[in-house]
Amino acid sequence: MKMDIGVVLDASSPAGTTRDATALARLAEKRGLDLVVIAGNEAAGQPAGLDVWTAAAWLAGATSRIGIGVAVAAPSSPDPTDPEAPYPSVVTKAQGSLDIMAEGRIISDPAGWVVAPRDAKPEELATLAGAGLPVVVPVDSSEDIERLAALVAGPDGGSAARRRPAAARARRLPTIDYDGLPASLAETAIEPGDPGYRAVSATYLRGGAPGVVLRPRTPAEASDAVEFARRHRHLPLGIRSAGHGISGRSTNQGGLVIDVSAMNTIEVLDPDRRLVRIGPGATWKQIAAALTPYGWALGSGDYGGVGVGGLATAAGIGLLSRSHGLTIDHLRSVDLVLADGRQVRASRDDNPELFWAVRGAGANFGIATSFEFEVDEVGEVGWAQLVLLSTDIEESLRRYGEFASTAPRDTTVFLVTGQPRQGVSSIQLYAVVDSPDPDTVVERLTPFLELGTLTRQHVVMTPYSGVMSNAADIGPDGHQGFGEPHSRSAFLPALTADFARDAAAMLRSGAVYFFELRAMGGAIADPPPDEASFTHRAPAFQLTAMAGNNQRLNAVWEPLRPHFDGLYLSFETDLNPKRLLDAFPAPVLERLRDLKRRYDPDNLFRDNFNIDPKLTTPTAKEAIA
Structure with a gap:
């Protein structure tokens, strides 16, 4: 029996x-x-x-x-x-x-x-x-x-x-048809109470308790997962590649998660064109290591543990961006599973409107199952990690803005700081100089030593894989994030003295524990703004602030808004619909809504800054009101 x-x-x-x-x-x-x-x-x-x-x-x-x-x-x-x-x-x-x-x-x-x-x-x-x-x-x-x-x-x-x-089975939720899981996914699916559930429930920064985690290994299985999600339209749906997303909802409470981390192959398609195919679950650390023997690199963010899927459908502002452009600038095609389960390819020739949308708003349109990139020839680079102490963070921010925005495009420097302690701010600089010449590297970095008293330095010549190796591999225990991150993001046209003053006041408030400025410009600004749904090509900096309390963060962030022009969704956790108009200008957002009505009219992919197809796009004036 x-x-x-x-x-x-x-x-x-x-x-x-x-x-x-x-x-x-x-x-x-x-x-x-x-x-x-x-x-x-x-x-x-x-x-x-x-x-x-x-x-x-x-x-x-x-x-x-x-x-x-x-x-x-x-x-x-x-x-x-x-x-x-x-x-x-x-x-x-x-x-x-x-x-x-x-x-x-x-x-x-x-x-x-x-x-x-x-x-x-x-x-x-x-x-x-x-x-x-x-x-x-x-x-x-x-x-x-x-x-x-x-x-x-x-x-x-x-x-x-x-x-x-x-x-x-005692932990199964009545809202999920567990016995109706497609046969292709049943073997690898993880439910609450299964061995290994704790390893897939949380992400890098966020705790969660999903009702089931589906782990497709092929595009066909991803289509099966989407079909199962359509039958559970009443539940949250998260899409996860490596689980490092700050803004994304790659975990949830009681919903579904489609985890594509097993789709992580890296394949060279055409050595002459430097064309490679990469699965969404591959990490940038793995990609950099695979491309180094060819003398190639593909610019990403600043951390090697991040998965391709989320970053390559947002933009990819990284340590090679001023020299080689955004990650999406190297994308030549992407294979997607749409909300109706169809598998399609998007490129300049195939579904070009979808290809435009995916490069900046991809989370709203489908599950990427592979990407084809044209990568760059990149030899050894100068990789620097510097720590300086400053007793005048306002002046240090102002000087950083001057040096980082006027540096040659081969130099990209990110600044990270937090709350001053007894009047002293610790400033961490992460820099890549895209040059094999050590003297050039020293020349490019020397001005930044004026930001404070140098207390620690690590400067090496290395392939790009050495930059991305700063990430630890995800072990069998998975991520151990907990709680809910509170983060704000913005683009800064220029780092003015007034902004440095207001940002310093925010840091001194103690409400923010992490503050990062990413230098932009250079090759980022080369393509026309309408090249992709990510249109913010002109800003000099992208900034992120994180805090332990959302209410306090709002209070110190709002006074800075007059300095901003748009935001980068990857680092924003405020789900207020008004943020969509910060990320996408009104004409761009309306174009995205039209495409959403075509490709996802029932709004299945909605848990990451939802472009709701049933809404109309307000003007910027209406949004402010």
């Missing part, structure tokens, strides 16, 4: 010793049962025998597969006068710790199983199993377990084929 059967061990009984409980749990696992529930005497507050959480941890360590249920109701407000009253925070911590140690095996909600009478007959157990939950029977002997094991044994005496483990 095909049902999940488990046992209940009474931790409060005189026989509830560690030796007895361990032996029975191990026997239940050996005989193919699905769940061991540790029950205490809730009416008495604290069990007279074993503490259920301690017993659950012990049994989890003594077994390897079987699910462990903890039958204790969650405590309400603690009673400080009762020394035996459990505290919610302590219970929650115990539950979380046990879930980490025995990932995918713990059920802490008593609603996750059905208790049958001790002497229940097979017919009665089958009826109770009809609810789709494991049925557990109180036992106190090995004979009881052998009787239950006979009910789940197959014709050959082994355990019958079963569905996902009981502990995993």
Whole structure:
């Protein structure tokens, strides 16, 4: 018979010793049962025998597969006068710790199983199993377990084929049709309670608890994932390549995530044209390492762990941009899965309007399954990481703006700082000089030493892969982000003295812990603004500010807005629809809305600065009002 059967061990009984409980749990696992529930005497507050959480941890360590249920109701407000009253925070911590140690095996909600009478007959157990939950029977002997094991044994005496483990199914959400997963995705999908779920639930900066993570390996499987998402239109939908996005919703609470990290191939298509095909899940560290033997590079951001998918559909403002342009400037075609599941190619010749849209607003139009780029010949570059201390951050910002914006286009310098400490600001400079000549590198960097007192320097000649190697590889534990990042982004036409004054005041407020200025200009400004849906070619700088409190961030950010002209969506977390007009001028946004109505009329791809096809685009004056 095909049902999940488990046992209940009474931790409060005189026989509830560690030796007895361990032996029975191990026997239940050996005989193919699905769940061991540790029950205490809730009416008495604290069990007279074993503490259920301690017993659950012990049994989890003594077994390897079987699910462990903890039958204790969650405590309400603690009673400080009762020394035996459990505290919610302590219970929650115990539950979380046990879930980490025995990932995918713990059920802490008593609603996750059905208790049958001790002497229940097979017919009665089958009826109770009809609810789709494991049925557990109180036992106190090995004979009881052998009787239950006979009910789940197959014709050959082994355990019958079963569905996902009981502990995993207990965490399924009623809003998701788990049993309706396409066959192509069922094997690799990860649900809450599965081993490995913790590794895919969070991203680099954001915590999450998605209802299911789908992991397509091919464009056809990506189409299947989109079809499943269309059947769950009521849920949030996140698209993830490597999970580093600040603005993107590549995780969520209770929704779907389509994770394309397995689509990470890097292939040279035409050495003469320097044409390469790259999967969306590849990281820039991996790409730089693959291109270095050819003497090539493809400009990206400033961190090698970022995935291609998000950056290459936004813009790609990086450490080679002033010398070689944005990442999207090297894009020659992109393969997409659209909202209706179709697989299409977008290029200057195929679906040119879609190709225009993807380069800047790609997250709204589909899932990229591969990119073709024409990369650059790039030899060794000067790579510098400098730390300086400044007692006048306003003057340092002003001087940085002067040096960075007037530097030759072979030089790109980013500045990072934060709240001054006792009047002293730590300034970190990240710079690439696209020249193989060390003397040129020194010449380009020397003016920046005037920003403060140099306290640390690391300057090397290296291939671009040496720049991108600053990122750690994502290990089997995945990302461990938590909470919700609060970030603001803007483009700065020029770094004026007035801006330096206002930015310094924001930093001194203590509301912002991270502040970055990325130098633009040079090759970024070469293409015409209408080349792609990303139109911000003229600004001198892109800036980002991050804070721990969104309300405080808004308060210190608003006074700076008169200095800005637009924003870069990759680093913005404010989902106010008005931000769309900052990212896309009104004519561009309306053109994008028209395309959205054609390619995604039901607005499936909506969880990343949604270009809603049902809305009309207000004028800039209306948006301000």
